[in-house]
Amino acid sequence: MKIPFNKIYYSGKELEYISDALLSKEINADGKYTKLVSKHLEEKFNIKKLLMTTSCTHALEMAAMLVGIQEGDEVIMPSFTFPSTANAIMLHGGKPVFVDVLEDTLNIDPIKIERSITNKTKAIIPVHYGGVGCKMDEIMDIAKKHQLYVIEDSAQGVNASYRDKYLGTWGHIGCYSFHGTKNYISGEGGALAINTDDEMLIKRAEIIRQKGTNRFDFLRGHVDKYTWVDVGSSYGPSDVLMAMLYSQIQDIDDIKIKRKYISERYDGIVSKYIDLGKVKSSSYIPRECDSNYHIYYMVLNSIEDRDRVITRLAEKDISAYTHFMPLHTSDMGKKLGYRGDEFPVTLKAGDCLLRLPLYTHMKPSEIEYVIKVLNEILKEL
Numbered sequence: 456m457k458i459p460f461n462k463i464y465y466s467g468k469e470l471e472y473i474s475d476a477l478l479s480k481e482i483n484a485d486g487k488y489t490k491l492v493s494k495h496l497e498e499k500f501n502i503k504k505l506l507m508t509t510s511c512t513h514a515l516e517m518a519a520m521l522v523g524i525q526e527g528d529e530v531i532m533p534s535f536t537f538p539s540t541a542n543a544i545m546l547h548g549g550k551p552v553f554v555d556v557l558e559d560t561l562n563i564d565p566i567k568i569e570r571s572i573t574n575k576t577k578a579i580i581p582v583h584y585g586g587v588g589c590k591m592d593e594i595m596d597i598a599k600k601h602q603l604y605v606i607e608d609s610a611q612g613v614n615a616s617y618r619d620k621y622l623g624t625w626g627h628i629g630c631y632s633f634h635g636t637k638n639y640i641s642g643e644g645g646a647l648a649i650n651t652d653d654e655m656l657i658k659r660a661e662i663i664r665q666k667g668t669n670r671f672d673f674l675r676g677h678v679d680k681y682t683w684v685d686v687g688s689s690y691g692p693s694d695v696l697m698a699m700l701y702s703q704i705q706d707i708d709d710i711k712i713k714r715k716y717i718s719e720r721y722d723g724i725v726s727k728y729i730d731l732g733k734v735k736s737s738s739y740i741p742r743e744c745d746s747n748y749h750i751y752y753m754v755l756n757s758i759e760d761r762d763r764v765i766t767r768l769a770e771k772d773i774s775a776y777t778h779f780m781p782l783h784t785s786d787m788g789k790k791l792g793y794r795g796d797e798f799p800v801t802l803k804a805g806d807c808l809l810r811l812p813l814y815t816h817m818k819p820s821e822i823e824y825v826i827k828v829l830n831e832i833l834k835e836l
């Protein structure tokens with residue numbers, strides 16, 4: 456039996472909605488499906504304003520512009536993340552300041568955030584690893600005390616919550632991904648959530664997204680022609696992609712429940728080997744969190760163990776993957792002045808973590824097969 460790491464989920468309505476979008480001839484940004492998706496998610500997650508974007512990477516770039524990142528500004532973020540989190544800041548002359556993550560969730564450590572604040576700090580970017588929320592209450596308190604912006608990199612956190620409040624709605628701004636590898640997909644796609652009452656911020660976000668024009672005001676009939684009013688770019692997704700996404704969000708909670716079942720089955724066996732000391736840790740969901748089960752990971756005791764498990768799984772046609780290479784150990788991280796030996800928890804996750812295959816419509820026989828093979832491999836560690 457061949458088990459890929461990921462498989463795209465189809466709700467079955469994709470082609471119907473995509474052809475409807477094509478036939479309606481509204482295939483640019485902000486057509487019918489863009490409106491349907493943003494309205495649906497605004498209501499479900501209780502978001503003040505959600506703007507659909509071409510990617511989470513672009514939503515993060517918009518966020519950097521919206522909070523006014525400039526040359527010399529520092530932004531605190533984990534090193535255990537995707538390069539987009541840091542690029543968004545650097546594109547505007549800002550400097551990413553990396554801190555370590557917590558051992559249990561691999562999410563940013565609030566104590567380390569506070570210790571890294573200087574008079575140049577402008578914002579904090581927590582990243583919700585695997586769809587498990589960061590300690591957002593503590594992070595928001597720190598931000599308030601030091602008057603900093605919070606931009607959530609909630610690329611992996613769609614439809615998950617912390618203390619009954621959806622991820623992406625805690626910070627001033629939240630960024631989501633609908634990339635083909637995430638839980639809810641449009642191939643490429645994202646969204647920017649604005650969670651403040653600042654109407655000017657919302658207006659600026661609309662302008663930045665529309666090539667620096669006030670096209671939104673024009674579409675609303677507030678002005679009779681639109682014009683260039685600020686700097687901006689092109690961050691609106693095609694309505695064809697939003698038609699795809701709309702089909703996915705019909706099943707938004709069903710997808711979560713199916714992934715939860717698979718994660719719990721994995722947990723049933725992996726926890727046995729944690730007790731035996733053969734596995735160091737695995738995906739952990741604190742009581743305050745409702746996960747979307749984006750990832751199921753294990754942290755092994757050594758890099759050799761991790762690589763051995765991946766190889767042995769591959770021999771049985773099961774694809775398991777490592778994950779983030781800590782940004783401070785990358786070539787770019789070195790250019791930023793990091794030695795590469797900082798942040799022990801992050802280094803351990805970079806070296807010893809593996810992700811098991813997890814896709815929404817994994818068949819019972821596929822789940823059983825992975826569990827059986829994994830059991831045999833872990834027993835021999």
Ligand SMILES: *Cc1c(COP(=O)(O)O)cnc(C)c1O
Pocket residue numbers: 510511512513536537539540582608610611631632633634644645
């Ligand atoms: C996937 C991901 C991104 C990038 O999302 P895109 O929509 O592909 O641009 C950014 N940050 C994190 C943490 C991610 O997992």
